Amino acid sequence: MNYRCAHRWAFPKWGAALEAMTDDLAPPVGHEVTLRVTHCGMCHSDLHVQAGGFDMGGGKLSSLERAGTKLPVTMGHEIGGEVVEVGPEVQGVKLGDKVIVYPWLGCGSCLVCERGDEQLCTRAMRNLGIQLPGGYADLVRVPHARYLVPIGTLEPARAATFACAGITAYGAIRKLDPLDAEDHVAIIGCGGVGMTAVALYSATSPARIVAIDPDPAKREAALSHGATMAFDPNAPDVLKAIGKACNMNIAAAVDFVGSESSSSLAVNLVRRTGQVVIVGLFGGEFRMPLPMFALKSLRISGSYVAGLHELRDLVALAQRATLPQIPLDLRPLSGVNQALDDLTHGRVVGRVVLQP
Numbered sequence: 001m002n003y004r005c006a007h008r009w010a011f012p013k014w015g016a017a018l019e020a021m022t023d024d025l026a027p028p029v030g031h032e033v034t035l036r037v038t039h040c041g042m043c044h045s046d047l048h049v050q051a052g053g054f055d056m057g058g059g060k061l062s063s064l065e066r067a068g069t070k071l072p073v074t075m076g077h078e079i080g081g082e083v084v085e086v087g088p089e090v091q092g093v094k095l096g097d098k099v100i101v102y103p104w105l106g107c108g109s110c111l112v113c114e115r116g117d118e119q120l121c122t123r124a125m126r127n128l129g130i131q132l133p134g135g136y137a138d139l140v141r142v143p144h145a146r147y148l149v150p151i152g153t154l155e156p157a158r159a160a161t162f163a164c165a166g167i168t169a170y171g172a173i174r175k176l177d178p179l180d181a182e183d184h185v186a187i188i189g190c191g192g193v194g195m196t197a198v199a200l201y202s203a204t205s206p207a208r209i210v211a212i213d214p215d216p217a218k219r220e221a222a223l224s225h226g227a228t229m230a231f232d233p234n235a236p237d238v239l240k241a242i243g244k245a246c247n248m249n250i251a252a253a254v255d256f257v258g259s260e261s262s263s264s265l266a267v268n269l270v271r272r273t274g275q276v277v278i279v280g281l282f283g284g285e286f287r288m289p290l291p292m293f294a295l296k297s298l299r300i301s302g303s304y305v306a307g308l309h310e311l312r313d314l315v316a317l318a319q320r321a322t323l324p325q326i327p328l329d330l331r332p333l334s335g336v337n338q339a340l341d342d343l344t345h346g347r348v349v350g351r352v353v354l355q356p
């Protein structure tokens with residue numbers, strides 16, 4: 001294989017289908033590393049990237065183009081593979097190492113980056129699969145070897161999904177206060193990330209999990225991965241039904257959808273002193289009567305992926321504990337457009353992982 005020529009699936013225009021393209025890679029310099037991609041997970045946020053931005057509510061769209069993202073875009077930020085070339089200054093990584101990649105790169109030097117939260121960099125986003133070419137390709141160039149995390153004995157396809165679905169779920173549930181066995185946590189939205197949160201939370205907390213998703217197949221999967229009960233958010237009188245089933249004791253809700261209806265369900269579900277964490281990027285506007293903040297002593301926060309150290313923690317956790325495993329749907333990279341279409345129409349249970 002020629003490690004200086006990458007075969008990518010990229011979109012040439014915002015909203016367009018992905019096309020096969022090739023481009024030449026210069027020899028790695030400094031701390032750069034080239035990986036041969038063996039697996040790349042597909043994320044719901046790819047649909048927003050392909051569309052060119054996020055729905056900010058009130059008819060407004062954020063624009064990746066205005067923020068400096070250049071076409072064509074090679075998506076794919078859940079990258080697993082094998083090290084095939086290293087720059088002259090790379091240390092601690094050798095050819096043949098099996099790794100996953102932390103893709104949420106910032107400037108590396110602002111105060112937020114220095115504290116380990118590069119995903120929230122205040123200066124420059126350099127995310128792999130958005131601003132920099134990602135893993136929907138046979139080769140990927142990583143700007144610095146420190147973003148590689150060895151997977152040890154973990155299954156490579158599953159480990160790849162840790163870089164977004166895994167740490168997004170992990171980062172969100174780590175924001176929750178410690179809870180007891182009689183407390184309930186609502187997990188709203190049981191796609192790949194929500195399902196990972198159900199699995200991780202059931203492995204790390206005694207609290208009961210209420211899974212909420214309109215798709216019966218996803219509710220079924222959530223029940224077999226650690227949820228105690230599951231509800232359809234569109235069922236009549238669902239707030240009352242969930243409240244009754246949980247003795248009105250829902251201590252926290254994590255919203256993996258991030259829509260107007262899911263965020264409203266989250267704040268209405270939690271008890272007084274409850275915690276709401278909003279993770280999903282579906283879009284729209286958040287509305288709530290202001291007195292609710294005080295009267296319920298609510299805490300509402302956001303959570304956006306997580307830091308490199310959290311990816312390392314999650315890989316270590318997966319090595320020492322048997323985590324309930326979310327379903328994976330392995331497909332060839334050449335079927336990427338069909339897979340994106342299936343994701344758009346909710347025909348995916350668990351996580352699609354593409355293989356070049």
Ligand SMILES: [Zn+2]
Pocket residue numbers: 043044045046077164165
């Ligand atoms: Zn993602």
Ligand SMILES: [Zn+2]
Pocket residue numbers: 106107108109110111112113114118120121122123124
């Ligand atoms: Zn920074």
